[in-house]
Amino acid sequence: MFESISSKIEKALHTLRGKGSITEINVAETVKEVRKALLDADVSYPIAKEFTDRVKNEALGRNVIQSIEPGQLMVKIVHEKLTELMGSEAVDVNLKGSPAVVLIAGLQGSGKTTFSAKLANHIRTKKNKSVMLVAGDVYRPAAISQLQTLGNQIQVPVYTEEGCRNPVEIARNAVKEAKLKNINVVIVDTAGRLAVDEEMMDEISRLKSDLAPQETLFVVDSMTGQDAVNTAKSFNERIDFDGVVLTKLDGDTRGGAALTIRYSVNKPIKFVGVGEKMDALDVFHPDRMASRILGMGDVVSLVERAQEQYDEAEARKIQKKLIRNEYNFEDFLSQIGQIKKMGSIKDLIGMIPGMDKATKDVEIGDDAFVPIESMIGSMTPYERHHPECINGSRKQRIAAGSGRSIQEVNRFLKQFEQTRKMMKTVSAKGSLPKPQPRRHR
Numbered sequence: 001m002f003e004s005i006s007s008k009i010e011k012a013l014h015t016l017r018g019k020g021s022i023t024e025i026n027v028a029e030t031v032k033e034v035r036k037a038l039l040d041a042d043v044s045y046p047i048a049k050e051f052t053d054r055v056k057n058e059a060l061g062r063n064v065i066q067s068i069e070p071g072q073l074m075v076k077i078v079h080e081k082l083t084e085l086m087g088s089e090a091v092d093v094n095l096k097g098s099p100a101v102v103l104i105a106g107l108q109g110s111g112k113t114t115f116s117a118k119l120a121n122h123i124r125t126k127k128n129k130s131v132m133l134v135a136g137d138v139y140r141p142a143a144i145s146q147l148q149t150l151g152n153q154i155q156v157p158v159y160t161e162e163g164c165r166n167p168v169e170i171a172r173n174a175v176k177e178a179k180l181k182n183i184n185v186v187i188v189d190t191a192g193r194l195a196v197d198e199e200m201m202d203e204i205s206r207l208k209s210d211l212a213p214q215e216t217l218f219v220v221d222s223m224t225g226q227d228a229v230n231t232a233k234s235f236n237e238r239i240d241f242d243g244v245v246l247t248k249l250d251g252d253t254r255g256g257a258a259l260t261i262r263y264s265v266n267k268p269i270k271f272v273g274v275g276e277k278m279d280a281l282d283v284f285h286p287d288r289m290a291s292r293i294l295g296m297g298d299v300v301s302l303v304e305r306a307q308e309q310y311d312e313a314e315a316r317k318i319q320k321k322l323i324r325n326e327y328n329f330e331d332f333l334s335q336i337g338q339i340k341k342m343g344s345i346k347d348l349i350g351m352i353p354g355m356d357k358a359t360k361d362v363e364i365g366d367d368a369f370v371p372i373e374s375m376i377g378s379m380t381p382y383e384r385h386h387p388e389c390i391n392g393s394r395k396q397r398i399a400a401g402s403g404r405s406i407q408e409v410n411r412f413l414k415q416f417e418q419t420r421k422m423m424k425t426v427s428a429k430g431s432l433p434k435p436q437p438r439r440h441r
Helices: 003-017 024-040 045-061 070-085 112-126 143-154 167-180 198-211 226-239 256-265 286-293 299-309 312-323 329-341 345-350 370-377 381-385 392-402 406-429
Strands: 100-106 131-136 185-190 215-221 243-247 269-273 281-283
Touching: 003 024, 003 070, 003 286, 024 045, 024 070, 045 070, 045 256, 070 256, 070 286, 100 112, 100 198, 100 226, 112 131, 112 143, 112 185, 112 215, 112 243, 112 269, 112 281, 131 143, 131 167, 167 185, 167 198, 185 198, 198 226, 215 226, 226 256, 243 256, 312 329, 312 406, 329 370, 329 381, 329 406, 370 392, 370 406, 392 406
Parallel strands: 100 185, 100 215, 131 185, 215 243, 243 269
Antiparallel strands: 269 281
């Protein structure tokens, strides 16, 4: 995510930090490099220039030149201005209403249908509300069946009307159905349309007018760059949407749309899609995104994801087993499962400060755990619970069963033992509090 712009801005700021003395001239040079990085990321020239002028004025206004740590202060200023550019703070989706209606609009191929299902899953699991999806795309072949498949996957009902070609009528009837069934939120997926297609733009305007939704979200493919900003302006003029959704932010995107769409249409970015899975949807936090762009990681989001998968009772059980030296392969497999639920491995690594740069040239796929899982899967139940019993002949059988070499099995067993020892040491230092004796009154 933002690898290109991140490395270029970081390089520009690093050059400033490396100077023996800071002058107004090399501050200007640094700002010029930051501007070039923004332009390379497909940020429009007027916005890039205005942004860097603000950074320069702020830097000189705060006396960066006389500062003891001018490089660090400059990073802080760039972070603040990036955060402001992207909207300053997270803005939640409006779900007030009975039911609350969320209208989804956007270009063809922007990922509206997938996002609709992700949003339904987010509302159902994170906000504990009942949701109905509405198949309002009556033009694209298989759009309705795609939404039904996704709805089944996340256990959310999908409203459809066989043979009806009127999206306004379908949506209106869906809202009536939701009221009868006391469903909290209705999400209306619509057909993709071009801003120059007057007939289709009129249709989305009628949908907005007829439904009077609590929330209208414009979905944009972040890989389309500056064109996304121009399209957002056109749609906003017609339907006055409430927020923006950036999809495919995990792809090969230069990031210009994410950086400037908020500034250009004065509407908040509310969500970002970071993968194909139904839980690969993040609330957009401008300050956290600015931190990631500057190579500072995003520890807050990492902790939040971990907390969602964290089972306190299971953690205490694991800690006790570690202290007693009873931690085994079943426990290890369970923890791998929890990590995988947190999202893609590369995305998680990018949230750790410094790790994004350290692993820049390393290909890390979501199948990184497959060799380990296959080796554990080739063990007998007894071996999984008693790691110390694995001898030479058992290793050969595990290697053959998992399609791995003896060397790979040996390396994994050694790493597991080292991990177990390290975790035992950490757990012992932060051991569980002993139960206090009950006082008699």
